[in-house]
Amino acid sequence: MANKLLIERESGNLSISYSWKTPGMWFLAFFSVIWDLFIVFFLMTGAGLFISLHLLAGIFITWYTITRFTNRTKITIDREKLLIDNGPIPWPFAKNQRIPARSLVQLFVSKSGVKVNDQPTFNLKAKLDTGVEVALIKTELDKQLLLDLERTIETYLDIKNDTSLDLSGKEGFENLDLEEMKAQLEQMQKLKKWLPGSIVKQMELAEEKILQEANGRGGSASGSSRSSGTSGGGSGSSAKDDGFFARKDLSGPRPLPTPTHNFVYPLYHAKEGDAFTYLGKTYRLGRSAQIDWEDKHITVGRQLEAIPGGGGDQTHFYAQNERERWAYFEERRLDDAEVEVLGFKNEVHPLRFDNGKERYYPRDEQRGKRFVGRVGEPVQQFIYFTTASGTQFRALKPEGRGWEVYVMEVVDGGSFDKV
DSSP, X not given: OOTTOEEEEEXXXXXXXXXXXXXXXXXXXXXXXXXXXXXXXHHHTTOGGGGHHHHHHHHHHHHHHHHHHHOEEEEEEOSSEEEEEEXXXXXXXXXXXXXXGGGEEEEEEEEEEEEETTEEEEEEEEEXXXXXXXXXXXXXXXXXXXXXXXXXXHHHTTOOOOGGGOSOOSSTTTTOOHHHHHHHHHHHHHHHTTSXXXXXXXXXXXXXXXXXXXXXXXXXXXXXXXXXXXXXXXXXXXXXXXXXXXXXXXOSOOOOOOOOOSSSOOXXXXXXXXXXXXXXXXXXXXXXXXXXXXXXXXXXXXEEEEEETTOSOOEEEEEEEETTXXXXXXXXXXXXXXXXXXXXXXXXXXXXXXXXXXXXXXXXXXXXXXXXXXXXXXXXXXXXXXXXXXOEEEEEEETTSOOEEEEEEEEOTBTEEEO
């Protein structure tokens, strides 16, 4: 991890910050002082308009220098959003960002078109589920800093890294920056005239092999990444093609993914009887059910019953793996009268319904199998949402039975912790 990064677990989120200060800033500070003294001297001698452009340049250099010494970038991440704040001195080329965490598909580092002191700079970009690419941090000289940021954020949000998007890899040629490599090879051309012919021939063969392997593996790596990136969808399609609902000999649910980090307590992976805390209060996991979905993006869900350690009413959670990230919801099941008022009757689900002043619409239908223990039953589900609120409704119907409707509120995964 880059020494510049300060990583802290705060209440329900992860905080990453780093200073803009670099060793080269001391020379910039010295230059800025000398330049400003030069401007003041000429102003006092009545230079007038002659010095105006130099004055503007001095203001810009001083402003830039102050931001390098005082500013920090702070990245705050929770299960709902990613925030990037820069300050305290405003700098127009470093904008604050707010991005919904669920829309983040991938982070990657790319080479920018800007050079600083003839050195290349790099951008940290985010690819969203809409296909749009957003630059989170621009023109950073420290490439390793951005790579560390990328890995930390992806790990916290359970985003599987797509190495084909990055320009910088540690192994092989999959992520090789071809422009940088070719520039180095061009520099080597100057040495050839001083070397024996046999060595030059070996260099040329090596250069050709490197370029061929880099180009070839770059293509295959991209294809491999796309294949692995849709593994959830592939599993769902396979299950559907094999007659998911027709199979009667299923021995149990799919294995849950193993937690890959300890930033947050993996409630989705907890076993019945495990103790944990939620917002500082102790619970143990009671009954649970796992739902294996035939869905390209949402592959698995868990219904969880939390029994308070000191007695009292049970709390219920729903966890689902969407695009290889876990989202949590606290939920309450509606009674039969409430379900009927919303328009759920027999096999019919409403195309929309009103809850107070808010109108809710269903997302795409989900189909899968719910397992209690190792016994499964086919189910269908609709998630109802509104643009006016974060509250959602989950309507689940087991085959041959009535609708189960739950009202859900988003819960940050950082709210859970081990006992």
